[in-house]
Structure formats: structure tokens, C-alpha cells
């Protein structure tokens with residue numbers, strides 16, 4: 001099939017490259033020429049395991065190419081056959097607006113460009129995470145442009161939310177739990193099914209639903225996952241007070257087949273580009289139709305508090321005034337296998353520690369560049385130092401604080417860690433380190449709801 005993907009961010013690039021592996025012809029469009037130049041040299045704008053090879057192979061076989069505008073993408077594509085429409089994915093950002101709702105300016109700008117340039121029948125697919133009713137807005141914008149051009153073209157707008165987790169996005173694309181397509185148009189249904197059936201093991205994993213239903217599924221799924229995490233974080237806080245081990249509680253709760261074990265890990269709060277933004281956007285969606293989002297507000301409030309968890313434990317142990325103290329921080333990305341630091345718990349922690357007078361020496365296997373720009377002020381003031389090796393963060397530190405659960409931290413030589421630290425204290429913000437081994441080495445181990 002002929003496919004255009006507008007937006008080569010995280011979602012657009014993964015979508016375009018993965019669709020190209022199944023023999024489709026994909027053109028990715030992005031306004032950022034520097035990004036395109038780098039992509040042409042095989043340099044990816046994001047860190048995602050395995051994606052560089054998929055992009056490279058698809059470019060080599062000429063199934064994937066790049067351009068900086070929709071018009072040239074449309075002219076580069078071979079004409080679609082009479083029974084096949086050109087598929088145009090919109091995968092641009094939906095940043096958070098001032099009131100917490102998703103800002104649609106980029107999505108609607110793409111819709112306008114499509115309406116101004118389209119010459120053939122097409123199916124426009126909303127991949128961006130957008131509020132309920134956005135497909136109608138996109139359709140209206142394209143129709144208005146076509147009307148002004150005085151041409152009639154057969155087109156429709158479909159909702160197809162993404163469920164890609166950073167760090168494992170390729171596996172999520174090639175082995176999805178489900179693919180959701182929102183449409184009531186039989187032609188779109190047929191073509192979207194043909195596009196996606198090669199990606200599912202069983203046909204029922206391809207779920208064709210209503211358009212607004214698809215739009216809401218995305219928000220509801222992410223908000224549900226965020227709810228589970230916030231819920232377990234609250235349970236972990238109760239565990240702390242009773243001296244109960246939350247890991248045992250988690251196993252017992254997750255073993256119930258009605259609940260299941262995934263997304264029940266307590267820690268120092270969730271981050272990333274989706275959960276915080278999507279929970280807030282769903283709050284606004286609910287409020288816009290007069291529903292008081294009591295549960296969602298609580299999920300968000302718990303997460304904000306949870307991001308202070310490590311700092312509160314550190315000040316409980318070392319006192320509120322941290323002048324003269326130094327802390328080693330392991331992990332800056334919002335989760336492992338990504339360099340993404342959006343809404344990362346490390347930001348709240350490092351800002352709080354340095355404001356209280358402490359110095360921080362931090363390490364992350366891939367987020368160092370991102371951290372250098374986010375914390376440029378602290379680095380300049382000498383309050384934060386970034387190291388390439390986790391072991392060199394430890395000398396003279398009053399404690400080690402783990403924020404992101406990178407695998408390599410688990411297998412560190414903890415006897416050496418102990419020898420380097422000023423005091424053998426570990427705050428494990430993800431319950432990730434081998435607690436029993438650390439206790440045998442006489443570390444003071446403070447996890448999240450651990451006994």
C-alpha cells in the first residue's frame with residue numbers, strides 16, 4: 001500500500017518503519033530538515049533499541065523515504081489502484097495546553113495541508129493521541145480546504161491510537177496485544193484490516209470499533225495503567241508504616257486472574273510523555289461534559305506526591321538542611337531503555353536535593369545528553385555533575401539513590417559500591433536492587449514499601 005506518515009517523532013518513525021517492513025511504500029514527512037538530513041545518514045532522532053536497523057533496512061530496500069512536505073510526498077507516491085486509497089497517518093505531537101487538555105494546533109495544521117494538497121482518494125488516520133471528537137475536526141478541516149479548492153475527493157478520517165511503550169516499541173508494533181481502529185466506513189475498514197492483519201497472530205486482535213470509542217480507548221487505557229501504579233504506590237506507603245513488604249503484597253494481588261501482575265510495581269512515581277499528560281487530558285475531557293473526574297484527580301495527586309518520596313526519605317534520614325551533603329543518583333531517564341526524560345522523577349528529586357543544599361553526582365547509560373540540557377543551570381552552578389560510569393558517582397557520597405531501573409545497576413559490585421560511599425546507605429526508588437545481598441553487606445537499604 002502507499003502510505004504517508006506525517007511526523008517523524010517517536011510514534012511516526014516507529015509506525016512508518018514497521019509498516020515498511022511488510023512491503024508497503026512509506027514516505028515519512030517532517031518539517032525539521034535537520035532531522036531529515038540525519039535520518040538520511042542513518043542517525044535517528046531518538047534512542048529506541050532495534051529501530052536503527054529497521055529504518056536502515058527499509059531505506060535500503062526503498063520501502064521507506066523521507067521528505068519535508070505533504071505535497072512532495074503525494075507526488076512521490078505511485079498512483080494508488082482504483083480500489084486502494086492512499087493512507088495518510090497523522091503522527092504529530094499533541095502538547096499539553098495551558099489548561100491540561102491536548103493542544104491540537106499541529107494536528108489541525110497537518111489536516112489543512114492535506115486538504116490543500118490532496119489529489120486522490122485517501123484515508124486519513126489519526127495516530128496522535130487526541131481528545132474525543134478530533135476525527136470530526138480533522139474531517140471538517142480537510143473538507144473545508146477541498147471545498148475552497150472546488151474539488152470533490154472521496155476521503156475519510158479514521159482513529160488508530162498507538163500503544164507503543166518506549167524501549168520496547170518494536171516488539172509492541174510487531175506483537176501487539178491488540179490494534180484498535182475506529183471507523184464506520186466499510187472501505188476504510190477493509191483497507192485498514194488488510195494493512196494490519198499481518199501484524200496480529202489472531203484476527204480478533206484487530207478491533208474495529210466506533211471512531212469516538214477508539215479515541216477514548218487510548219486515554220482510558222493509559223489512565224487505567226496510571227491508576228494501577230498510583231494505587232500500588234499508595235499501598236506501598238501503607239506497607240512502609242506497618243513494616244510490610246509491598247513486593248509480597250504485589251505478588252499476592254497480581255496472582256488474581258481478574259487483576260493480573262502487570263503495572264503494579266510501586267516506585268518513585270510514573271513519568272514519560274504519555275501517562276502524566278493523558279491523565280490530565282482525560283480529566284479535561286470528563287470535565288468538558290460535566291463529569292467530575294474524582295478517580296483521575298486522585299491518580300494524579302498520588303503521583304505528584306510519589307515523586308517527592310525519595311526526597312522525603314532522604315531528609316528524614318539526613319535532615320532538612322542538606323548543605324555539605326552529596327548524593328549519587330543512578331538513572332535519569334523516566335524509565336530504562338530510553339533517553340527520554342520528560343516528566344522523569346529524577347528531575348523532581350535532583351531539583352529538590354540541590355535546592356536543599358546538596359550536591360548531586362549522577363549517571364544514566366543513555367540520557368546524559370538530555371540531562372545536560374535539562375540541568376544546564378545546575379551543572380553551571382556546580383550543583384550537579386554527570387558521570388559516564390556509575391561507579392565514579394559514589395566517592396564521598398552520603399548515599400546512593402536509584403531512580404531508574406536500568407538492568408546494569410542490578411549487577412554492580414556492591415562491595416565496591418560500599419567501599420566508595422561515605423556511608424553505606426541506599427535509597428532504591430524502584431525496588432530494583434538485590435535487597436538481601438545489600439543487607440548482607442550491611443547496607444542501610446530503604447526501598448519503596450520494602451521490609
Ligand code: UDX
Nearest residue numbers: 162163164165166229263264265270271272274334335
Ligand atoms: C505508555 C503506555 O504504556 C503505552 O501503551 C502508550 O502508548 C505510551 O505511554 P511509556 O510512557 O513508554 O508507555 O512507558 P510505560 O512502560 O508505560 O511506563 C510509564 C511509567 O510508569 C514509567 O515512568 C514507569 O517507570 C512507570 N511504571 C510502569 C511504574 O511505576 N510501575 C509499573 O508497574 C509500570
